Every structure is written in structure tokens, then in C-alpha cells.
Amino acid sequence: MATPGRRESWIPHFVLIIGVVVFAFPIYFALIGSTHDAATISTGRMPLVPGGHTVENYWQALTSGSGSHILATPVRTLLINSLIMALVIAVGKIAISIISAYAVVFFDFPCRMFFFWMIFVTLMLPVEVRIIPTYKVVTDLGMINTFSGLTIPLIASATATLLFRQVFLTIPDELAEAAKIDGAGPLRFFWQMVLPLSKTNIAALFVILFIYGWNQYLWPLLITTNRSMETIVIGIVKMIGTSDAQTDWNLIMATAILAMLPPVAVVIFMQHWFVKGLVETEK
């Protein structure tokens, strides 16, 4: 495989270019859809070149979110909700797992392994499986329609804790002892040694968790009954509604583009961290 002959080297390019085109087509079509007006789209004969309604479509989606057929929350609000949710989940998960991993690795306390296993088994229960009872717990705690209800149940993460544990285990004991001899307390050791050493892992994890948080669907669907609390992913599905031909498809497509812009941008611009994060969290 390492010795491509002149004759066959066009085949891989050909296959990959077809792949890229097929995979990009839905996005291209949505982009085009967001530049025409609703009437052009509903005839079913939308041209495959951009139309002239780009600015007004995006402006209308961002500011009101409602067209002649749909009544929705302004996409501006949805974007802010999604952003808050994704950031809180990403930062929260990293924060609580790094401190619990720190505790499990560097401190000796009773039931240490028991606590570790308790965190570990949660790996086996994705939120979807226990969705109804979790929903009930959150309702009982009065956390419906709040950001805390939206984010806290998703924050506990065994994967992040495991990852940080792996990283911390590679820090040699001598280093911890040296720090202790130099008079650094546990807090100082954490800030000045552990945290800088795990910087790259934090960045990688952040990219993965940001996308995870942004793309959540089932949980926000249950928790947000108030339209002003909806995330953009929920908002777009509500806009589609019954999926009639006669709806404001131009606005829906503009919203779809806005909804995927932040996570796609994060993946493309932080590609290096993204690949690293994927490979490491799933190990």
C-alpha cells in the first residue's frame, strides 16, 4: 500500500472526492435553501445556485424566528441557550472530574476504591436509558426549565474522570514527593504541577464535550417546556413541525446553518485537539 504505482494513484482521489461531495451535499443544499425565499422553495424547483434573499433570511431568523407559517423563538435566544448549556456542561464536567480524579489518585482515604468504582459503573448507563426516572428526580427537585436542570444531570462523567486518572497516574511519585519536600501543599501542587501537566488533555476534552453538550436532544426536549429556554437543536425541530411543503423552509434552513456553525467551527479549527480528544476519551 505504501508503493502506489502511477497508474492507480487516481483511484483513491476519485473515491475520496466523491465521498466529500456526497457528504457535503446536504449542507450545500441547506446553504442554498437559506438564500431563497419561501415561495421559490415550495414550488419544488429551487435552483442549485444561491438566490438573493440571504441577508433578510438570516436577519429574520435571528431576530424573530417566525415567518408567515411558523411562530417560534428568535434564533438569537436559542443560540445563547445552546451556548450556555454547552459551555456549562463542558467546563463543569472537566472541573468536577479533574478534582475527583485528583483525589482518587493522590490521596489516601477510606473507601477510595469504592468511590472510584461507583463513578466507574456510571459509564454503563447513558442518560437515554434512565431518562424517565431521571426526569422524575429533576421534576421533584423543581429543576424543570432551569439551566441547572438542563446541565447538572449531564455533568457527571465517568469518561472524563477515567481519562484524568490515566494522566495523573503517569505523574511520577517522585514529583509529588519533591513538591511536598519543597513545602507545596496539596492545593499548590494541584495548581502548579498537575494542572499544567494536563493542559493538553483539558483542551482535547473540552472540544469533545462542547459538541456533546451542544448536540444534546432528548434531555432538553424533556426539561424545557418553556419556549424561551429551548436550545437551538430543539427549536429547529419545532420549526419543522408537520413538515408541510408550505412552510418557511428558508428560515428553517438558515436556522439549521446557524445551528451547526459553532460545533463545526470548533471541530475544524481545533482539529488537532478534536482528534486527540476522540481517541483518548474512547480508549
Place this chain on the structure above:
Amino acid sequence: MLVAPQLTITVVFFFWPAAQAIYYSVLRQDPFGLRTEFVWIENFRIILTDPLYLGSIQVTIIFSTAVAMLAMGVALLFAVMADTGIRGTQVYRTLLMWPYAVAPAVAASLWLFIFHPSIGIIGRHLNEMGMLWDYRLNGGQALLLVILASTWKQVSYNFLFFLAGLQAIPKSVIEAASMDAGRARCFWSIVFPLLSPTTFFLVVVNVVYAFFDTFGVIHALTGGGPAKATETLIYKVYTDGVMNLDLGGSSAQSVILMVFVITLTALQFRFIERKVHY
């Protein structure tokens, strides 16, 4: 106590709900929540003999097999092509990577726009060519559309792992093998077996993805319909629990799914342990 925050959340939002699911799965409540009686395994018996539940098991099996096979097959093809030592592997990787970041429900809305029977570019052409295409009426077409949209999203993930797996195989091994045998033979008898840890891992990940993460795709595209043709197990937990308020039945389904996921995870760990020792 540094573990306290994580433990609190774990107990409140993991163990407590899981315990409740098990608890409710052996109870039956009347619709007004006034009376609750202990029915032992009655809920499980009802579910496992319910033709609707068995139907949704069948849908789930077809759906996840199709998604896993398609997503992995296409990804493997791309990865092998990208690993032939051509220029621009990095560029192709970037261009094939980003669907991972698109939310399942957003992916569904993009595919809806293409395959909509009257306004979608492909849907309309299919109808004009005389094929009756309407995924809102035809269950088979609905399932096909859901499979396509879910696969589209998952290929990039599999591609990244297959590519990493291929690049980890020493080039000298492949060169030696391709001298002795043809290229196709070399792939199936040398490269593919060496990739098997990656493949196995991806099978587990893809099945879990098809089971749980595709809820958004299904909810946005078909809503489980038409006539329950795209109602997977997780979708049924949602409709029974949230829409029909059948707490006992839905909890029993949750428990069945939990057992399934735990078995799958245990299998995966055993396999990884074995892999270390060979």
C-alpha cells in the same frame, strides 16, 4: 472531600434514578397515581409478549445492523483510500470529519429538505420518475431515510478511527505482504485482521450510537411512524413513558435496556483485556 461534587451528582442523577427504574418496573400504578400495587415480574411479562414491543425490537435490530454496517463499510473504504500514501490525506480528513459535529436532529432536518416528497430535490425527482416516494406514508422508505441520515453522521467518526488504526500498522509488514500476494489478498489476510481491535471497538460504539443517539434523527424525521415503522426501543421508552404515562411499562423497558448496555460494556472490557495479553 474532593470527590464529593461528583459523587453527589452520581448518586442523585445515576443511582437514584436507576434504582427507581427497577422499583417502578415491578409496580403497577393506576392512571391517576392513586393506587400502586406490587406486581413482581408482571410488567416484564406484558412487555415481552406485546407484539408492539417485539415489533420495535425487530425495527431496532434492522436499523442498528444497517447503520453499523453501512457506516463502518463506507468509512473503511474511505480510510483505506486515504491511507494509500496519496497527497492530501490531511485535507480529505478535514473534509470528511465535520459531519460528526452536526447534531442528529439538525442532520435529520437537512435530509428532510433533500428527500421531502414535494420540495426536496431527490424526493421530487423520484416522484417525477414514477416512483411513489413519500416517507410519511411508506414505512420502508421512512426506515431507509432514517438509516441514511444516521449513517451520514456516523461515517466521519468511524473514518477517523479506521484511519488511525491503518496508520498504526507498520508499513514494512504491508510491503512484505503485498510482494508475496496480490493487493486485495494482502488487505483481507493481513491488514483487516490487524485492524480487528479497531473494528470490534467500532462495532460496539456504532451499536450504542444506533440504539441511543439516533433518537434525535428519528424524532425529527418520522416521529416513530408511519405506523411505528421507525420506532426503536429507545423511542418506545420515550413514547410510553412521556406520552402514554405508563411508568411501570416504560421503567421495565429501561431496565431491559440497562441490562443490554451493561452486557455490551462488559463484553467490551473482556475483549480489551484479552487483547492486551495476546
